[in-house]
Amino acid sequence: MSTTDLIPHQTITAICDNVAQAQADMAQAFALLQGAKERLTAVLGSQLPYVGSAHLWEHDISDYNLPRAGTQSAQYVTRNAWRYVLDVCGIKAYMTEKRQKELQQQMEQGHFPALTPENVLSTLQGLTGQVGTLLEESAKEVFDWLRPWNPQSHAAQLKTNQRWKLGYKAIACYAVEANWTHGYHLNYSREANFRTLGNVFALLDGQGAQHYPDDLCTQLRTGLERVTAGEAVPTPYLTLKPYRNHNAHLVFRRHDLVDKLNALCGDGSLPGESCTDEQGVVS
Numbered sequence: 001m002s003t004t005d006l007i008p009h010q011t012i013t014a015i016c017d018n019v020a021q022a023q024a025d026m027a028q029a030f031a032l033l034q035g036a037k038e039r040l041t042a043v044l045g046s047q048l049p050y051v052g053s054a055h056l057w058e059h060d061i062s063d064y065n066l067p068r069a070g071t072q073s074a075q076y077v078t079r080n081a082w083r084y085v086l087d088v089c090g091i092k093a094y095m096t097e098k099r100q101k102e103l104q105q106q107m108e109q110g111h112f113p114a115l116t117p118e119n120v121l122s123t124l125q126g127l128t129g130q131v132g133t134l135l136e137e138s139a140k141e142v143f144d145w146l147r148p149w150n151p152q153s154h155a156a157q158l159k160t161n162q163r164w165k166l167g168y169k170a171i172a173c174y175a176v177e178a179n180w181t182h183g184y185h186l187n188y189s190r191e192a193n194f195r196t197l198g199n200v201f202a203l204l205d206g207q208g209a210q211h212y213p214d215d216l217c218t219q220l221r222t223g224l225e226r227v228t229a230g231e232a233v234p235t236p237y238l239t240l241k242p243y244r245n246h247n248a249h250l251v252f253r254r255h256d257l258v259d260k261l262n263a264l265c266g267d268g269s270l271p272g273e274s275c276t277d278e279q280g281v282v283s
Helices: 012-047 066-089 097-108 117-128 131-146 188-204 216-224 255-265
Strands: 169-172 176-178 184-186 238-242 248-252
Touching: 012 066, 012 117, 066 097, 066 117, 097 131, 097 188, 117 131, 131 169, 131 188, 131 255, 184 188, 184 216, 188 216, 188 255, 216 238, 248 255
Parallel strands: none
Antiparallel strands: 169 248, 176 184, 238 248
16 A cells, blocks of 8 residues: 555645635635624624624524634534545555544544645555554454354354354354345444455455445445345355344355455464365355
């Protein structure tokens, strides 16, 4: 992954320049609105003693302090611009669900630098330097989800799920829900798990991060709408069968990627037990 290929459609400088110009326009607009409010207050304020100042609009925004609203709007634009940069560069595909939530929380709390070409390049270079670590964390998250280490968990008690490694078959608990009329859909709480699984397999396959509509979640959503209990939903990396108990039976089609995942997570297999019985695509 090269920082020179992170944003194919727009240069970093163009993004930063346009965001800066938009923020300058917004600051000017809010300054003009503040001036208009002061003018109206000078004229009408004495006629509205219960308000104390004139309002420029009818609804909730009328209570805003305009200079503060301008600052908040500028921060909002900067936050969304950073989100765009991080989304389009593909680095979030390497992150675990936990890391993505932490990043989102930092953004919401305003913990981001000014959007300049220097800051963007520095941030992206720092993140790309951690790609190996981020991928390992995502692989471990998938590994722990499908090969639960906790013997008290429901999934760990299923014979299909192996204790020491991820097998070529697995059961994902509470992964699907039946629709009211026909078909199934992914449990909302499990979508992030399937999204991470799809990205990990794609990255291990040398394909880069998955994108809509060719990502695993979209493929599964589309297929699940048309099946009944126990009917297979095939995708390039796995086949999923939904059941009425909310579990999904997974059969991995790429044994070589499962072996890579086991090796990357470091658990491997028990002494004398091989993880590489077969390789390639299975039907």
